[in-house]
Amino acid sequence: MLDSSPNAVVVLDRDQTVLVWNAAAERLFGLTAAAMLGRRAPIVPDELTAEHHAVLERVRTGGQVSLRTKRVRGDGEVLDVRVDISALRIGSAVAGYVCVHHLVQADDAAKNRMARRARLVRRLTDVVGDINAELELPAVLDRIAASLTELTGADAGGFVLIEGDRLRLVSTYQLPDVPKGTTTDLHNSLVGKLLRTGRTVLLESEGLDDLVWARLKGLHTVALGLAAVGGRPYGALYAMFARRKPGHLELELLELLAGHAGIAVGNAVAYQEAVRQRAHERAVFDASADGIAVLDGAGRVLRWNPAAARLTAVPAEDAVGRPPPFPQPAPGEKLTVQLANGRWLDVVGARIEETGELVVDFRDVTAAKELEEAKDLFLATTSHELRTPITIVRGFASTLDARWDKLSDAERRSAVHTIAERSRSLGQLMDHLLLGARAGAEEQVVRDEPFDLAERVRAATLGLPVLSDRHRVEVSIADGLPLAMGDALATDIVLAQLLENAFKYSPKGGLISVSARPENDALVVVVDDEGVGIAPADRERVFERFVQVDSGDRRRFGGVGLGLYIVRSLARAQGGEVSAHPGPGGGTRMRLVLKRASSIGSDTPMR
Structure with a gap:
């Protein structure tokens, strides 16, 4: 680091004996390190010796000092220098001094370079603002090519797009003989070489005769800057020099402009995408x-x-x-x-x-409404038609009872069991159909009177634990649960259906949890299971008539899709509501809300 430093570094001990004398010090003072190490350096003019000692004392007691002063070369030439002096410490003790010398003229040159850099950065800011003012991609690319020559002093410029394994020239400036749209192979191009280096800029002065679009008289150097959009290489800027030679500053400006060009191109691409998206939305809207x-x-x-x-x-x-x-x-x-x-x-x-x-x-749901009316007619007709087979089945059961002695014991038991089961199923189906037809015609008649919801929940859940050895049933009823307002019989039907569903749709067993509690001005009954669950999109559809949602193996559970439709109809007829939610155990939560008797002032029947 000392050998490569552009500044003269001289390290002194407490007695001002030279400990370090680097190569830049040799060049600056004309004295070799071999001659200086271990002795005092004769570089401080006599008239400044007292000032020099005072400065070292300030450093020893107070830290770093920077001053403009004079120093003497070995040949007697007096140099105008700036010296930065700091203490050489070992622990907390000052062991010597580190003096860094550089010519004042170098400071002035650095200041001039910084001033020029500042002017170029301001110009770059103006150029970037000008580029970003455009939104149409072709105009943005043309403005980038023009700005490239303006900033770097290049004689011509262009912008190429990376399209797979090809490059396409999309914008040029001062290259009238090269048409836009010209393409070339990416791998054999300077852009390909730049990509392989992993850098963002490249300065090239060899093999320029092979460039497809470098048709510029006297061309001797090409500077290349990579523009990225969304973190991926999008294209490259070509700056072509025929009269002056570019340096590090031009490369730096090219790199900065390429970065801003990527942003401007990204904005233009986003704008074009927004325009296309709006056109697509308009087409969808109209179609x-x-x-x-x-x-x-x-x-x-x-x-x-x-x-x-x-x-x-x-x-x-x-x-x-x-x-x-x-x-x-x-x-x-x-x-x-x-x-x-x-x-x-x-x-x-x-x-x-x-x-x-x-x-x-x-x-338009006119056809659906007509279909719904047809379903209502179907329900009414079917419910009446089902009464006849039910009567026949029950009559046949009576006949069997009368001819009991003429049949074997096994035949009697089998026939009676089959008829009884069939009668129960047909009767249940008939009841559901009748309730569904009434709900569709808004003819549900319920009472509106206080009743003990806690008693209804206990009655509905009584004996449930012994129905299945795969299910566990937990019942939680809040102490002092207020009376509900509505119809106790309708609520029994609702609770029975919710519990039946909890068991039916939990074929692998699990916990069935039933709770009843007050909530604001209402009473809430929650039934949780750990069964197959209901998909989010179907949590409202399950309350429609004839709906059997397709959720895994759910279709194998049978039914005509009226149970939950009737449940919601009966709940709403009482001024309540029922809804489906995801269960805490992965199954389904059914939530029944009823009115609280204490908050109602009327007990007239409702329809």
Whole structure:
């Protein structure tokens, strides 16, 4: 380090005997290290000896000193130098002094270089601002090529893109004979050489005759800077010199400009991508079969796609600036509305938080509504038709009972067991169908009176632990649970269905947890299982009629998809609600909310 230092380093002991005299000191003072080591150096003029001793004393007691002074060369020449002196310490003791000398002229030259560098950096800042003011990629690339010659003093410049294993010239400055779009092999190019070095800049003065786009008279040097976008090589800047020779400063400027060029190109690419994305969104918006509207904060239409005009029979020119011809849903809410023309729409909305706008999507569900009405008719008809086979089965059971002696014991038991099981299943199916039909027609009739929810929960869970040796049942009822307001019988049906589902959809067993507690002005019953669970997208669909969600092996559990539909119908008929959530043990949590009797002032029947 001492040998390669550009400054003269002289180390003295406490008696000012020379301990170190580096190569730069030999050059500066014209005295060799062999002659100086172990003696006092005759480099301080006599008239400055007292000042020199005072400075060393200040260093010994106070730290580092920097001063401009005179020193004498071995040939007698007086030098104008700057000396930085600091203490040489061993532990806390001062063992000597380290003196670093450099000519004042070198300081002035360094200051001039720094001033020039500062001017170039300011110019670079202006150029970068100019480049980033453009958003169209071709204009950005042209501006980069022009700025390259302006900053580095090059005679010509260009920008090439890296496209796989090829380079393509996309922008030139002062190279009129080289057309844009010219391509060449990346591997054999200077860009390929630069990439293989792992550096970001390259100065090359050999083999320039092979360059495809270096058609510049007198060309002797090419400076190359790599531009990266998103951390990956995107292209390169070529600075071509025919009249002056570039140095380190030009390379540094080229490297800085290449870095900023990567940023500017990245911005332009992002802008183009945003333009393309907007075009894609516009195409999707216009081509969507769903009606899509964008509403401002006041609920007025800003955009109205062709499908919206077709579904509502309201053209865009009449819709924009006015509220849509249907109620606006809250974000995340779905509304089913009927237009004046008789068409039914499902309407959903999503809020754009950044702008406060509401995006509304609506589709024609008229056919679905008609299908739903057909299902209602099917349910009503089927429920009546099922009464006949049930009556026959029960009658057959009575006949068997009357002819008991004519059948063998095994035949009697088998027949009776089969008929009883069949009757129970058919009766249960009939009840579900009837309840489903009533719920669809909004004909659920429930009472609205106080009842003991704790007693209903205990009755529903009584005996459950012995039903399965694979399940464990835990029941937790809050002390002093208030009375609920609603229908005790309907609540029994709801609880029975929720518990049946918990067992049925936990085929491998596990914990069935039932809890009842007050919550604000309501009472809450929670049923948790560790079964197959319900996918997030299906947690609302399971409450629709005839829905059997496809979740792994869930389809093998059977059923007609009416149980949870009836549960929600009965819960809502009482002014309550039921919902599905992920269970803490990986299964399902069903949450039933009922009114608290103490918070209700009326006990009239509800429909």
